[in-house]
Amino acid sequence: MLSSKLLRFRDPQLAAIWEKVRHGERLSKDDGLALYATHDVIGLGRMANEVSRAKSGDSVYFVLNQKFEPTNICVLSCKFCDFAVKKGAPEAYEQSIEEMLSMLNPNIREVHITMGLHPDWEWQYYVDMVRRIKENFPLIDVKAFTAVEIDFFAKKFKKTHEEVLSELKAVGLKTMPGGGAEVFSERVRKLIFNQKIGAKTWFEVHRKAHRLGIQSNVTMLYGHVETIEERIEHMMKVRDVQDETGGFLTFIPLAFQPGDTGIKTRNNFTSAIDDLKTIAISRLMLDNVPHIKAYWVMLTAEVAAVALNFGADDMDGTVGYERIAHDAGATSPMQLQKEKIISIIHEAGKIPVERDVWYNPLHIYTAEGTTVVSKMPYLNSVPFYAEFEPSSGDVKVAPLVPHVFGEFAKEGKVDAGPMSLMDYAEQQDEFDMLDYGVAVNGKAYSVLLYSHYEWSKLSGKRIGITGETSTSVNLLRVLLEKKYGVKDVKFERLHLTSSQNDYTHFDAVLLIGDEALRRHKLGGLGTFLNVYDLAEEWHAWKKMPFVFAVWAVRKTVAGDHREAIVEALEHSLAFTKGKEVELGRDHAKRLGMTREELGTYISAFTYTLGSAEKEAIDTFLGEVYNIVTM
Amino acid sequence: MLSIIKEKVFANERLTREEGLWLLKNGSLLDLAEMAEHVRYRHNPQAKVTFVIDSNPNYTNVCNIDCIFCAFYRHEGDADAYTYTVDQMIERFKAAEKRGVRTVLLQGGVNPAIPLEYYTELVRRTRAEVPGIHPHFFSTSEIIGMCEVSGLSLPEVLAKLKEAGLNSIPGGGAEVLSDKVKKKISSKKGTSADWLNVMREAHKLGYKTTATMMYGHLETDEDVVEHFDVIRDLQDEYHGFTAFIPWSFKPGNTPLEKIIPSYASSTRYLEMIAFSRIYLDNFQHIQASWFSEGKKTGQMALHFGADDFGGTLEEENVHASANFVHTTTIKEMVDLIRDAGFTPAERTTLYDIVGEYAEGQYPDCVLDTARLDVHINADVIMPTIPAGMQN
Ligand code: SF4
Numbered sequence A: 001m002l003s004s005k006l007l008r009f010r011d012p013q014l015a016a017i018w019e020k021v022r023h024g025e026r027l028s029k030d031d032g033l034a035l036y037a038t039h040d041v042i043g044l045g046r047m048a049n050e051v052s053r054a055k056s057g058d059s060v061y062f063v064l065n066q067k068f069e070p071t072n073i074c075v076l077s078c079k080f081c082d083f084a085v086k087k088g089a090p091e092a093y094e095q096s097i098e099e100m101l102s103m104l105n106p107n108i109r110e111v112h113i114t115m116g117l118h119p120d121w122e123w124q125y126y127v128d129m130v131r132r133i134k135e136n137f138p139l140i141d142v143k144a145f146t147a148v149e150i151d152f153f154a155k156k157f158k159k160t161h162e163e164v165l166s167e168l169k170a171v172g173l174k175t176m177p178g179g180g181a182e183v184f185s186e187r188v189r190k191l192i193f194n195q196k197i198g199a200k201t202w203f204e205v206h207r208k209a210h211r212l213g214i215q216s217n218v219t220m221l222y223g224h225v226e227t228i229e230e231r232i233e234h235m236m237k238v239r240d241v242q243d244e245t246g247g248f249l250t251f252i253p254l255a256f257q258p259g260d261t262g263i264k265t266r267n268n269f270t271s272a273i274d275d276l277k278t279i280a281i282s283r284l285m286l287d288n289v290p291h292i293k294a295y296w297v298m299l300t301a302e303v304a305a306v307a308l309n310f311g312a313d314d315m316d317g318t319v320g321y322e323r324i325a326h327d328a329g330a331t332s333p334m335q336l337q338k339e340k341i342i343s344i345i346h347e348a349g350k351i352p353v354e355r356d357v358w359y360n361p362l363h364i365y366t367a368e369g370t371t372v373v374s375k376m377p378y379l380n381s382v383p384f385y386a387e388f389e390p391s392s393g394d395v396k397v398a399p400l401v402p403h404v405f406g407e408f409a410k411e412g413k414v415d416a417g418p419m420s421l422m423d424y425a426e427q428q429d430e431f432d433m434l435d436y437g438v439a440v441n442g443k444a445y446s447v448l449l450y451s452h453y454e455w456s457k458l459s460g461k462r463i464g465i466t467g468e469t470s471t472s473v474n475l476l477r478v479l480l481e482k483k484y485g486v487k488d489v490k491f492e493r494l495h496l497t498s499s500q501n502d503y504t505h506f507d508a509v510l511l512i513g514d515e516a517l518r519r520h521k522l523g524g525l526g527t528f529l530n531v532y533d534l535a536e537e538w539h540a541w542k543k544m545p546f547v548f549a550v551w552a553v554r555k556t557v558a559g560d561h562r563e564a565i566v567e568a569l570e571h572s573l574a575f576t577k578g579k580e581v582e583l584g585r586d587h588a589k590r591l592g593m594t595r596e597e598l599g600t601y602i603s604a605f606t607y608t609l610g611s612a613e614k615e616a617i618d619t620f621l622g623e624v625y626n627i628v629t630m
Numbered sequence B: 001m002l003s004i005i006k007e008k009v010f011a012n013e014r015l016t017r018e019e020g021l022w023l024l025k026n027g028s029l030l031d032l033a034e035m036a037e038h039v040r041y042r043h044n045p046q047a048k049v050t051f052v053i054d055s056n057p058n059y060t061n062v063c064n065i066d067c068i069f070c071a072f073y074r075h076e077g078d079a080d081a082y083t084y085t086v087d088q089m090i091e092r093f094k095a096a097e098k099r100g101v102r103t104v105l106l107q108g109g110v111n112p113a114i115p116l117e118y119y120t121e122l123v124r125r126t127r128a129e130v131p132g133i134h135p136h137f138f139s140t141s142e143i144i145g146m147c148e149v150s151g152l153s154l155p156e157v158l159a160k161l162k163e164a165g166l167n168s169i170p171g172g173g174a175e176v177l178s179d180k181v182k183k184k185i186s187s188k189k190g191t192s193a194d195w196l197n198v199m200r201e202a203h204k205l206g207y208k209t210t211a212t213m214m215y216g217h218l219e220t221d222e223d224v225v226e227h228f229d230v231i232r233d234l235q236d237e238y239h240g241f242t243a244f245i246p247w248s249f250k251p252g253n254t255p256l257e258k259i260i261p262s263y264a265s266s267t268r269y270l271e272m273i274a275f276s277r278i279y280l281d282n283f284q285h286i287q288a289s290w291f292s293e294g295k296k297t298g299q300m301a302l303h304f305g306a307d308d309f310g311g312t313l314e315e316e317n318v319h320a321s322a323n324f325v326h327t328t329t330i331k332e333m334v335d336l337i338r339d340a341g342f343t344p345a346e347r348t349t350l351y352d353i354v355g356e357y358a359e360g361q362y363p364d365c366v367l368d369t370a371r372l373d374v375h376i377n378a379d380v381i382m383p384t385i386p387a388g389m390q391n
């Protein structure tokens, strides 16, 4: 179940739909149509906002990115496109790779590249483009080429889609934009996109990309000649493919702007209500897509701002071209743009989180007077958050993996939450510990070492360790050194995004949380023969529980905020007691777990810290300091 | 607290000042909207949105008040200072009448060179010579200016204007009715007591007026609630306010711009619309302003408690002077209302319905009198306009 909240609706039809949504049931086409037909725009928004909060808390993501369109020369001439021209036309332009490199702002994190289908450019040119950006700017991730372009490359250079994609991936392509999807309807395609690839090829390309570990976005261009039914069908097609691959990061509704296309719409722009409805309905229909983007460049900033309360959790961050980006002192347009985006997100009552291409948080911008609580995004944390509704509007929730929480806490940006034990140990002067946390007495199921070797043979080997927390990593070190006497192990941090990890490089791999559970359900990890549950290892050794995290609140948090946090936490724990399985069902389903497995899993954990847990904390920290000082 | 407030609002009970302040500080956008919709449909049960075909000319830009949020005024002797004669104004009104305009919202600077007779004459001749036009003339600052020029008391000036045929006046110039704030942004414009005083005396004489608020500058949430509180109290006395109209300050070519680097987003505006709807339980109409906030924000406001879309502002010199980009045609305005899911209904200044327009129908007037056909600015930096001169 997603929410126990009963919402009030002006349109009684929405009440029935909310019952489905809050019980984690999928919406049908008729539901989608009813949502579009409703006059109860606020009721619709409330539902979408609840769903968005269950997924992303109060966080709204943005990325500093730059857009490149290296050429406007295109072999096609799509009806609605007022960008493309033919070779030799006066407006035609072509950019060299050097030109692009000189225009790149080194402070961005993502470069977005799409372009016309050029009649003469060589395959090597595209490969070099990606490679040289990556070589010159290792911190900037390349998001490039729509399915239309990939398909064009395959045909022109006589390669399969896989070949095109893997060659690009090898030189640094990280993700793909979601353009070229338009509306997945043959009727509409014949009317205005007749030169473009259809839904079938578009999805083919994205499926293949997802299988190769290239995640992507998907757009929907609305507000031209499509029907409401076609919009809903579009969303449902996306939902089906997402069930198969799980590779879509973001759904992006794009409001059509007729410009010079000659396609007539009533007011030359979509209605704000249609915009808000489309955002909200996307959020409600696409239960399996992590993010919905309010792309302000097409939506206008005024609508995008409000969309943040209608189900959108991403605001893009396009900074455009900046030729003179290198003088560090001056306030650059990029800085202004970023401040504007941050202030729009603050005013929407949300938390701005700057992200990378995969939505890993890089920075968090906490507004003055706001207290941010970290939400551990794992299945075993459901009891903390199922009913976590602080009574103060200034206490916000941001989903952060434990390690990132620890880092943001050090910067003073996040103030409370279940803190990884090691992070708490490091910051105990600034934080108070509450009597709550995450502990197990025996198996934890989700802290697993996958290994080619037995414990005793791991000496001198390379172990890939999760980047999500340092507690499990230290537990591993303690077990290796103190329990098994194994030394000289080489640890290497894994990427936070699992699709970016190649586990075959390692002799053993430590995974935690949902990723560990998911892999376990998939029948293990690659060819690793041995699987060790670290909590079980600890328990067998010390005859003690193991504490992964403790709830901590920064000492300087205002009294009323602290009270609101404790109250919300205690309420949620009391509410979920006995209902954990029902509440965690949707989350578990995403990991492929059955009801029974979920029951066993959840019942392994203790959320209140008693004297046994506190003793276990001291014992563990003692062992850690012991190896550090040895 | 939220559940207590919700219970009260849904039981149609009045919120206290403390509850109001809590709600403004802690209520989420959608919590506010949910309650605002309830109150909106209590006062106006039909899914109808009204608008008025009006014109917004100015008779003078000479002003001695120097408000720091105003980009419009000039001093006597400035090269681009102007003051029109009564004849000139009547000519313009006649032209407007021909185009189908029903109301003229007339305001100007506070120009000490203009005698009281100018104003009474203007009203009298409008009534006599341009009967199709309803005069909605003179802000509180101008009326106080008339008292100073003529040496008459406020009730006397108001009575003279009334006798000439004026029966409604615009509610601009209220900004935020907190002396703390007023002193900072318009030190010479009088205290909040002055604004309220003009309104009270006018209501006593049977005038109808609007009430406004310009936020987004130096005010706190406490100031905002104080503002709502005083106008709610005054409304209890005479029920002379037809509508409440909030708008946000947009730093344009004004001295205040230097103090306020950025300004409120559409979220804050919708919160203000919703909050005013909830708190001002004795106001029947809340007006959304497509004009100062943008067309799309105007549309959204209709689902956050507003039931009126304001005027078509068929002509407006004030804003044209400041690179103003929000213009519309009457046809577009009707479509904007319709596309937001409501039936467009044309009204008079006093909120009597003149006609409702089904899909494909439009008012019987010159539909596309708009000047510039600039459509909404898609840039993140929203357009800047001075807000001090609206109704
Ligand atoms: S393929 Fe893309 S760039 Fe080329 S005409 Fe079509 S939309 Fe325009």
Ligand code: SF4
Pocket (backbone or CB within 6 Å): B063, B064, B065, B066, B067, B070, B071, B072, B073, B108, B109, B110, B141, B186, B189, B388, B389
């Ligand atoms: S707002 Fe009115 S009173 Fe103030 S300076 Fe401008 S014209 Fe004069």
